[in-house]
Amino acid sequence: MRVSKRHAIVVAVAAGLALALFLYPSHRLGRDRLPVPGRISQTARALLQTRMERHGETMAELMRRLVLFDYDAVRTDAQQIREEPWLARPLTGDATELNSALPEHFFELQDELRARALDVEHAAEQANSQRLLDGYVALAKTCMSCHRLYLEGEK
């Protein structure tokens, strides 16, 4: 085997190993969950935990597929997110109603998320890369706005 060829193979194997280590979950830095903010009431906490279970998984999957311009998968994921039973607005001003533990802004962001998900769904249907790019940015803003509201309360 020629030296340069062997060298190329060594480099390729090393690069592959480095990538595998990088992608291996235990080598990732950081957490996968939002910290629980101290000011959240027990009621709101319980409500979010039961109703938003697995929320992160589907959402994160959509974001990953968006950056990869995977039109078919984006369409399916966005549709699923739109149809998810999110939290219903409180019907009455009754303080005993569980959902009134959450601020109105939370429900507005839920609506916004659905609207943004519909935008990316349409962009994916049309395989329109520019619309998909714009949709991704708008969607990411909605995710972070709601997470910030959750972590820091109304600003």
Ligand code: HEC
């Ligand atoms: C209307 C509010 C709201 C929107 C919009 C929202 N999230 Fe969340 N998200 C939450 C809350 C609240 C939690 C914490 C839930 C808990 O800890 O029980 C959370 C948690 C998460 C987590 C942590 C894992 C988990 O399942 O708890 C991830 C990841 C996540 N969200 C991703 C996203 C992404 C991506 C988007 C946008 C595509 C998004 N979220 C949009 C409210 C929202």
